[in-house]
Amino acid sequence: MEEKKKEIRYVGxxxxxxxxxxxxxxxxxxxxxxxxxxxxxxxxxxxxxxxAVATMLLVLGIWDTVNDxxxxxxxxxxxxxxxxLRPYLLLVPIPLAISTVLFWGGPLLLQNSRDLxxxxxxxxxxxxxxxxxxxxxDVPYWSLSAALSPSPSxxxxxxxxxxxxxxxxxxxxxxxxxxxxxxxxNHGQIGWSLRxxxxxxxxxxxxxxxxxxxxAGLFVKERVVQQVEETSFFDAFRFIGKNxxxxxxxxxxxxxxxxxxxxxxxxxxxxxxxxxxxxxxxLSLIGGLGGGAGxxxxxxxxxxxxxxxxxxxNKIVPAVLGTIxxxxxxxxxxxxxxxxxVIGVKNLISGVFDAYNSVVSTEMIGDTVDYMEWKTGMRNExxxxxxxxxxxxxxxxxxxxLGTALLPLIGYFVTETVLPxxxxxxxxxxxxxxxxxxxxxxxxxxxxxxxxxxxLAIIPYHxxxxxxxxxxxxxxxxxxxxxxxxxxxxxVLTDERG
Amino acid sequence: xxxxxxxxNCGKRLSFFYMKPNCPACGVDLLRYDYEGRLQRDAEQAAxxxxxxxxxxRKIDKAxxxxxxxxxxxxxxxxxxxxxxxxxxx
Numbered sequence: 001m002e003e004k005k006k007e008i009r010y011v012g013x014x015x016x017x018x019x020x021x022x023x024x025x026x027x028x029x030x031x032x033x034x035x036x037x038x039x040x041x042x043x044x045x046x047x048x049x050x051x052a053v054a055t056m057l058l059v060l061g062i063w064d065t066v067n068d069x070x071x072x073x074x075x076x077x078x079x080x081x082x083x084x085l086r087p088y089l090l091l092v093p094i095p096l097a098i099s100t101v102l103f104w105g106g107p108l109l110l111q112n113s114r115d116l117x118x119x120x121x122x123x124x125x126x127x128x129x130x131x132x133x134x135x136x137x138d139v140p141y142w143s144l145s146a147a148l149s150p151s152p153s154x155x156x157x158x159x160x161x162x163x164x165x166x167x168x169x170x171x172x173x174x175x176x177x178x179x180x181x182x183x184x185x186n187h188g189q190i191g192w193s194l195r196x197x198x199x200x201x202x203x204x205x206x207x208x209x210x211x212x213x214x215x216a217g218l219f220v221k222e223r224v225v226q227q228v229e230e231t232s233f234f235d236a237f238r239f240i241g242k243n244x245x246x247x248x249x250x251x252x253x254x255x256x257x258x259x260x261x262x263x264x265x266x267x268x269x270x271x272x273x274x275x276x277x278x279x280x281x282x283l284s285l286i287g288g289l290g291g292g293a294g295x296x297x298x299x300x301x302x303x304x305x306x307x308x309x310x311x312x313x314n315k316i317v318p319a320v321l322g323t324i325x326x327x328x329x330x331x332x333x334x335x336x337x338x339x340x341x342v343i344g345v346k347n348l349i350s351g352v353f354d355a356y357n358s359v360v361s362t363e364m365i366g367d368t369v370d371y372m373e374w375k376t377g378m379r380n381e382x383x384x385x386x387x388x389x390x391x392x393x394x395x396x397x398x399x400x401x402l403g404t405a406l407l408p409l410i411g412y413f414v415t416e417t418v419l420p421x422x423x424x425x426x427x428x429x430x431x432x433x434x435x436x437x438x439x440x441x442x443x444x445x446x447x448x449x450x451x452x453x454x455x456l457a458i459i460p461y462h463x464x465x466x467x468x469x470x471x472x473x474x475x476x477x478x479x480x481x482x483x484x485x486x487x488x489x490x491x492v493l494t495d496e497r498g
Numbered sequence: 499x500x501x502x503x504x505x506x507n508c509g510k511r512l513s514f515f516y517m518k519p520n521c522p523a524c525g526v527d528l529l530r531y532d533y534e535g536r537l538q539r540d541a542e543q544a545a546x547x548x549x550x551x552x553x554x555x556r557k558i559d560k561a562x563x564x565x566x567x568x569x570x571x572x573x574x575x576x577x578x579x580x581x582x583x584x585x586x587x588x
Binding site for chain 1: 499502512516517518519520528529536537540541543544545546547548550551
């Protein structure tokens with residue numbers, strides 16, 4: 001019988017859990033900013049025209065594409081006694097919490113204002129500030145998944161824990177809290193307007209940020225020691241250009257951008273067609289069950305498929321499911337007892353593959369960091385993981401921007417009326433487009449359109465080389481190099497100090 | 499963390515806000531000092547935590563689901579060194 005070489009585990013149970021809880025705190029806030037609610041918040045709650053919202057999301061999405069790699073470069077140049085990542089994780093939680101509260105509280109602060117320019121300026125500034133602090137924490141956090149241990153199984157475990165806890169705890173905001181409060185507000189069951197609902201949710205997510213996200217900086221160690229030789233700021237960008245596997249991952253994510261518009265149209269579909277936002281809670285919980293099953297089985301699946309194969313499967317399965325869901329609900333998209341079971345089954349199966357994808361995509365970035373160290377001797381976690389965050393955010397921003405821009409084209413409009421107490425109320429209207437009602441297009445853009453367009457993301461993986469034996473050879477060589485290079489730092493310093 | 503509070507070489511207390519990579523007293527590289535030794539200690543601590551977790555699981559697993567699963571798959575029990583085949587033969 002073959003003896004399997006057991007990898008040494010460096011990250012204990014407690015540290016693993018704290019790393020995961022930190023992501024849960026971060027995601028509790030971030031999930032509110034993803035396409036599902038952002039568009040609804042700006043258009044319906046803040047009363048900003050869809051065109052202005054789409055433009056803002058596009059402009060700041062471009063800024064995002066620039067500042068994430070910049071942040072990655074800054075992180076790679078950082079040398080402190082805590083490492084290069086932890087200082088940012090220690091600094092960020094408090095300002096991020098404050099900017100979150102100010103962002104979601106915007107409509108409440110400006111509720112008596114009819115000045116559209118003021119609202120748009122506030123939207124830009126508050127979003128920019130929030131995004132700056134979020135990037136300042138997000139890039140180092142995911143870079144830490146590659147730096148917390150030299151052992152690949154430690155990293156997989158940490159990433160899986162982070163994804164599981166962020167899906168579970170972090171999903172509370174968007175799965176339970178927001179949809180339920182929105183429905184209770186819309187149906188008059190609580191005395192809160194939607195402005196107050198979002199402001200309170202912003203406050204709660206700020207508490208999660210300070211309480212949980214700070215755990216990463218406080219309790220998770222950096223164990224992969226960085227090279228002594230310093231890289232220049234621009235070297236980090238050049239290395240990205242030399243990292244072919246990483247470039248292919250970026251390309252795949254860019255090609256898959258349109259598939260993310262499902263989130264935007266989902267929120268509008270539940271509120272405008274089914275008139276019950278809480279369906280999204282139930283269906284997300286079902287997806288969460290699938291996600292739990294995915295996390296429980298990922299170890300088994302990774303024995304059968306490598307990361308590249310899983311990445312491809314993760315594109316095909318949602319495409320098939322979305323297409324089937326569309327045709328099942330094509331004539332009955334207004335009947336909840338038809339579409340809810342269909343979406344439920346779709347979410348349950350998708351949840352499994354989403355769980356695989358959440359781990360695999362992060363691991364693949366770590367593989368590219370190892371690849372670059374093997375190829376050039378330089379480790380650039382900061383820059384490589386900034387690409388992960390930048391692509392994820394760019395996808396989200398572009399898809400939200402695109403989705404929001406499409407709303408008027410499918411016949412969706414928002415009008416403003418002034419109430420007797422002086423506050424401004426926004427009212428949404430669904431009409432029709434291209435001979436079909438707006439509600440039909442909301443269904444189509446929620447199901448089949450993102451499903452089919454997502455298949456484009458498979459193309460770059462045909463050229464991806466970090467798989468199977470090749471990856472094992474690289475890792476084995478890296479392990480031998482690290483053992484050979486280990487020296488006692490005091491000996492080096494004594495020589496230097498004479 | 500405790501190890502962030504003091505220099506591992508000379509024992510000087512370090513402020514939370516002290517960010518420089520070298521100790522202000524002895525000049526040692528705080529991040530790389532005794533790197534292999536710290537990795538070794540982390541590995542031992544991780545092994546202890548995993549062992550502790552499995553002992554807790556064994557305590558609460560009254561239905562012996564984990565034990566039965568390991569015996570069925572022929573895997574060693576997580577809280578013992580002896581492989582499952584020996585237990586079956588025994």
